[in-house]
Amino acid sequence: MNAGKYINLVVTGASGRVGRLICELAASDEARWELVAAVAHPRSSRLGQPSFAPADHAPVITPNFGGPCDLVIDFSTPAGAETAIQIALREGAALLVGTTGLPEATRQVLEAAARRIPILLAPNTSVGVAACASIVEQAARLLGPAYRVEIVEAHHSRKKDAPSGTALMLAEAARRGGAPVEAGQIHALRGGDVVGEHTVRFAGEGEYVEILHRATSRTLFARGALRAGRWLVAQGPGFYTMADVLRGGGNVV
Numbered sequence: 001m002n003a004g005k006y007i008n009l010v011v012t013g014a015s016g017r018v019g020r021l022i023c024e025l026a027a028s029d030e031a032r033w034e035l036v037a038a039v040a041h042p043r044s045s046r047l048g049q050p051s052f053a054p055a056d057h058a059p060v061i062t063p064n065f066g067g068p069c070d071l072v073i074d075f076s077t078p079a080g081a082e083t084a085i086q087i088a089l090r091e092g093a094a095l096l097v098g099t100t101g102l103p104e105a106t107r108q109v110l111e112a113a114a115r116r117i118p119i120l121l122a123p124n125t126s127v128g129v130a131a132c133a134s135i136v137e138q139a140a141r142l143l144g145p146a147y148r149v150e151i152v153e154a155h156h157s158r159k160k161d162a163p164s165g166t167a168l169m170l171a172e173a174a175r176r177g178g179a180p181v182e183a184g185q186i187h188a189l190r191g192g193d194v195v196g197e198h199t200v201r202f203a204g205e206g207e208y209v210e211i212l213h214r215a216t217s218r219t220l221f222a223r224g225a226l227r228a229g230r231w232l233v234a235q236g237p238g239f240y241t242m243a244d245v246l247r248g249g250g251n252v253v
């Protein structure tokens with residue numbers, strides 16, 4: 001794979017809120033990224049239009065892609081993630097899936113594909129959230145089961161899945177630390193233009209501890225995805241998470 005110089009990048013979900021930012025950011029750094037395709041829904045109203053403005057260096061939005069690439073980054077829908085898997089497998093490219101709310105069947109397809117290509121499943125590409133997950137695991141271990149965990153997440157009203165993939169990931173982190181977290185202890189709020197807020201609360205006798213992450217801009221997810229993607233193309237086949245990216249460093253974009 002092309003890990004040393006610029007990376008040939010395909011973005012699926014390229015007309016979406018996060019996908020468009022990834023396209024813009026990658027295209028603004030020509031020394032390190034070549035945006036070779038911007039893929040959206042096969043019946044997207046944006047087909048044939050530039051993926052971002054100004055249009056000089058912007059590939060047009062297409063319904064699919066076939067051709068050489070090093071990395072596919074997907075921020076779309078479960079169906080879009082399937083398209084991304086097919087592109088990555090066909091081209092032997094690394095695949096970063098940022099789409100959340102994936103059905104179990106798609107996760108199984110990803111796990112099988114990870115025997116052939118490097119795959120990063122990242123319900124949140126923020127480095128801060130990855131750090132929070134590690135802190136949550138540690139807090140659960142230190143505080144013990146007497147502290148009840150509650151997770152509260154808030155997002156904009158157009159978010160499709162609830163609870164968020166990040167909330168589920170934080171619940172997993174708490175469980176790894178030994179805290180029992182049932183589905184009823186994860187709460188989702190929807191409304192307004194909230195980019196993303198997650199609070200993990202450990203409630204004990206006479207005190208509670210809160211670990212809070214607040215995303216203030218979607219650029220955060222785009223930057224994190226490019227950083228993680230750059231790390232991913234240098235890995236062998238396998239199934240990775242953002243915790244692996246944090247442990248392995250990676251170049252800040």
Ligand SMILES: NC(=O)c1ccc[n+]([C@@H]2O[C@H](COP(=O)([O-])OP(=O)(O)OC[C@H]3O[C@@H](n4cnc5c(N)ncnc54)[C@H](OP(=O)(O)O)[C@@H]3O)[C@@H](O)[C@H]2O)c1
Pocket residue numbers: 012013014015016017018019039040041042043044045046075076077079080081083097098099100101122123124125126159160161221
């Ligand atoms: N991992 C993270 O850090 C993170 C952060 C934020 C959001 N997310 C997740 O990322 C996903 C996208 O979020 P968003 O806010 O950017 O959504 P969005 O604005 O609704 O964009 C969705 C994109 O997916 C495209 N799409 C839909 N169906 C498709 C298909 N079958 N094949 C290819 N493309 C398809 C849409 O194309 P058209 O609209 O043009 O038809 C659009 O470009 C969601 O699952 C969200 O929860 C993850």
